Amino acid sequence: MTTTPDTAVVHGPKRPGVPALEARRLTKHFPVHQLGPSRNKPVVHAVEDISLALPEATVTAVVGESGSGKSTLARLLTQLIVPTSGELLLDGEPVGRSGRARREYTRKVHLVLQDPFSSLNSVHSVRYHLERPLKLHRRAGRDELDAKAKQLLERVSLSPADRFIDKFPHELSGGQRQRVAIARGLAVEPRVLLADEPVSMLDVSIRLGVLNLLDELRERERLAILYVTHDIASARYLADTAVVMYAGQVVESGPATQITDAPAHPYTQLLLSAAPDPARTTPPVLRGRGSPPSLVNPPSGCRFHPRCPFAMAVCKTTAPPALPVATDQVAACWLHSTERTPAESAPLHNGASAPAS
Numbered sequence: 555m556t557t558t559p560d561t562a563v564v565h566g567p568k569r570p571g572v573p574a575l576e577a578r579r580l581t582k583h584f585p586v587h588q589l590g591p592s593r594n595k596p597v598v599h600a601v602e603d604i605s606l607a608l609p610e611a612t613v614t615a616v617v618g619e620s621g622s623g624k625s626t627l628a629r630l631l632t633q634l635i636v637p638t639s640g641e642l643l644l645d646g647e648p649v650g651r652s653g654r655a656r657r658e659y660t661r662k663v664h665l666v667l668q669d670p671f672s673s674l675n676s677v678h679s680v681r682y683h684l685e686r687p688l689k690l691h692r693r694a695g696r697d698e699l700d701a702k703a704k705q706l707l708e709r710v711s712l713s714p715a716d717r718f719i720d721k722f723p724h725e726l727s728g729g730q731r732q733r734v735a736i737a738r739g740l741a742v743e744p745r746v747l748l749a750d751e752p753v754s755m756l757d758v759s760i761r762l763g764v765l766n767l768l769d770e771l772r773e774r775e776r777l778a779i780l781y782v783t784h785d786i787a788s789a790r791y792l793a794d795t796a797v798v799m800y801a802g803q804v805v806e807s808g809p810a811t812q813i814t815d816a817p818a819h820p821y822t823q824l825l826l827s828a829a830p831d832p833a834r835t836t837p838p839v840l841r842g843r844g845s846p847p848s849l850v851n852p853p854s855g856c857r858f859h860p861r862c863p864f865a866m867a868v869c870k871t872t873a874p875p876a877l878p879v880a881t882d883q884v885a886a887c888w889l890h891s892t893e894r895t896p897a898e899s900a901p902l903h904n905g906a907s908a909p910a911s
C-alpha cells in the first residue's frame with residue numbers, strides 16, 4: 555500500500571473565493587485528570603486534525619453519534635476553548651490573539667446553543683437581550699434602539715415585533731426563545747453562525763420552523779452556518795454539505811443529498827440505518843456491532859474497525875486517508891482504495907463481508 559493518509563483535506567461546501575471561516579488542522583486533546591507522573595498523562599482525543607472551510611451563504615452540517623466531537627469542534631470554532639494545535643482564519647486572515655482581535659472574532663462568529671432557555675436571562679425582557687448587544691457594539695444610537703431591536707425580531711420572523719419585544723423568556727415558546735437567541739446574534743452583524751443542536755430541545759412541531767429560519771438566514775444574511783446535529787435526516791433537509799464525524803475524526807464529507815443517497819463510509823451507512831424519526835427527542839441508537847470507542851485509547855488504524863462489518867487486516871494497522879469517492883465527496887475508508895494487497899484485504903472479523911473494491 556503506497557497511499558499515505560492525507561488528513562489535510564478541507565471539508566465543507568466548495569465555493570469560489572475566500573471562505574468566511576476556515577479551520578486548519580484543528581486538534582483538541584483534553585487532559586484526563588489523574589494522579590501520577592506528569593509525563594505521558596492520558597488525554598481525550600476529542601477532535602483530531604480537522605480542516606474545514608465555511609463559505610458565506612452556505613450551511614455545513616456536522617453529523618455524528620453522541621461523543622463524536624461535534625460540540626468540541628463548534629467550541630473550537632468559537633474560540634471558547636483553545637486548540638491543542640491548528641489555526642483559524644476569518645475572511646482569510648489568521649485570527650489574532652489580542653483582546654481586540656478576540657472581541658472582533660466574538661462579534662463575527664456567533665454560537666447558538668441547544669437550550670434557548672439557558673441562553674436567555676429569565677429576569678430580562680426580549681428588549682434587554684436585543685438592545686444590549688446593539689449598545690455594547692455601538693450598532694445603534696439611543697434613539698434608534700427601539701426600532702433596531704424590533705427590526706431584529708422581524709428578521710427572525712417574530713412578527714409583529716410589538717407583540718414580543720416586552721415579553722420575558724418564560725412567556726415565549728421554545729421556538730420563539732431560540733429565535734430571540736438568534737436575533738441577539740444578528741444584532742452584531744455576524745459572518746458565521748454556529749448552531750449546536752439548535753432544535754433538539756424543541757417540540758417536534760416547531761423544529762421545522764427554526765430550521766427554515768436558518769435556511770432563510772443563509773440566503774438573506776449571507777451567513778456561513780455550521781449546523782451540528784445527530785440527525786442526518788435534518789442535515790439532508792438543511793445543509794449544502796454534510797461532514798460525518800466518528801470518534802473525533804471526519805470519516806466522510808460531501809454534498810448532503812449525495813452523502814445521504816449514496817453514503818460511501820460504513821459508519822455513515824450505519825448512521826442512516828437508524829431510521830429518521832421526526833418525533834425522536836434523544837440521539838438514535840445505532841444498530842450493528844459494538845458502541846463508540848474510548849477516546850482516551852482510540853482503536854489503532856481506522857477507529858471504526860472494531861464495529862465495522864467490512865473490516866480488513868489493513869484497517870487495524872493503518873489509518874485510512876480521505877479518498878475521493880464522487881464529485882466533492884470523500885470517505886476515509888480502505889474499501890475505496892484500489893491498492894490493497896490480498897493480505898491487507900483479508901477479513902478481520904469472523905463472518906466479515908467480502909469488501910468491494
Ligand SMILES: Nc1ncnc2c1ncn2[C@@H]1O[C@H](COP(=O)(O)OP(=O)(O)OP(=O)(O)O)[C@@H](O)[C@H]1O
Nearest residue numbers: 584598600619620621622623624625626627784849
Ligand atoms: N472539557 C472536557 N474535558 C474532558 N473531556 C471532554 C471535555 N469536553 C468534551 N470532552 C470529551 O470529548 C469527547 C467529545 O465530546 P463532544 O461533547 O464534543 O461530543 P458531541 O459529539 O458533541 O456529543 P453529543 O452529541 O452528546 O453532544 C467526549 O468523549 C467528551 O467526553
Ligand code: SF4
Nearest residue numbers: 856859862869887888
Ligand atoms: S472497511 Fe476498514 S477503513 Fe473502511 S470503515 Fe471499515 S474498518 Fe474502517
Ligand SMILES: [Mg+2]
Nearest residue numbers: 624625626750
Ligand atoms: Mg454536543
